[in-house]
Amino acid sequence: MPTIVVTGGGTGIGKAIAQQLAHDGTDVVVTGRRRDVLDDTAAALGGAVRAVELDATDPSAVRTFAAQIGRVDVLVNNAGGNTDFDHPAPVGLDEVARAWRRNLDSNLISAVLMTEALLPAMTTGAAIISIGSIAADKGAGSYGAAKAGLASWNIDLARRVGDAGITANIVSPGYIGETEFFRDALDDTSVESMVEAIITKRAGTPTDIAQTVAFLASPHARQITAQTFAVNGGEHPSR
Template sequence: MNAALTGKTALVTGGTSGIGLAVVRRFVEEGAHVVVTGRRRAQLDAVAAELGDAVTTVQADASDPAQVNALFEAVAGRGTGLHAVHVNAGGGEFKPLAEVSAQDIDTAFATNVRGTILTVQGALPFLGEGAAIVVTGSTAGSGTEKDFGLYGASKAAVATLTRTWAAELAPRGIRINTVVPGPTETPGLTGLAPGNEAGLLAAIAAGLPFGRVLRPEEVAATVLFLVSDQSSGMTGGEVFVDGGSTIA
């Protein structure tokens, strides 16, 4: 059976660790050439060393218009267009309302909202009929977890944008969906408790129906599904890969 992405070109932003890196690896396994972005050159070099000619790495901050333009100049240089895009670059601070600063607001929305808009805008000229985009959302976008209000608001905005864009892009035959991971064992999660990573994961797992956090590869499998022909009837949706965390 042919691999799902044989001969296709994909873009993964924020693809040097965690879910993004798992997606890059899965796309390569499925036959794609993957353009990978990240903010840190050393991490990009590690991805290139691991995956070789199957990837093109571009150092870029998704919230910086000039760097996003440079990214798509590199995409244009390949001359292959884009068949799949995973908009995964993002992040945020987690603080109670009383401690949120104006800079925190600007940073959260620049990283998660402006970065997503600029990336999808930049990709549009390279996408043809049958192409698919997946945006990484968060259960915080519809949750009530304390200290996650600002981050959740930015991710809720991303989900709204995705639904709107689905209607705009449908006449071009382009699909876009949001994947919504639950607690996943990534550097972004374990970094919340330096020196007590195992304790943090165990505490989170204790409150989940499966009794464990997710693996990045589980989310990557869903991203692959959403960019493949297997999901050809899906657009504008939010697909939860959360280990049941929203029902816990």
């Protein structure tokens, strides 16, 4: 039975990814810090999804999880988010250092720890997909820097695992509605302004990201690695 691990899988993009990847004969494991949210997601998505409470920034917890999970066919490093929304603006160097470390831990170190821990369990043809952000290109303080670091790390990771037939890619969302990301901090005017900057003139959805992840995890994408895929409706074009 193929095993898929989705970190931060209790809500939003992570939940949509778990739903997209769950089907008969697949074991989807969603991890996160909030037990109640994880249990609700597992119940909503049915028997193909199981929940494991896990802090992906804690090496000891990640080590224990890796020892118990067995074979892994797909790892989706989705855990993260802008931790600045949960704390007041830093004042003084000590608070600045703590603020930067929170975002680096949440968005970069979590992915590194989960990947390093689960690599020995990954099979030939496995896929590692990490969720980046448009902020890596547009800039957003420590959060944007952490996501830029994630994309850079992914290139080195792809080189390391390529000989084993494992791919490593980044999916980089733009503005996604229907998530907890902004913690209800956006008013209607802010939302309208963000949507206006998008060529498709709509907010992205968690399903948009989930479908891209599903393709990169599929047998159809085995020659695609070390890439960053922007899913932002053209808000930040590239060529």
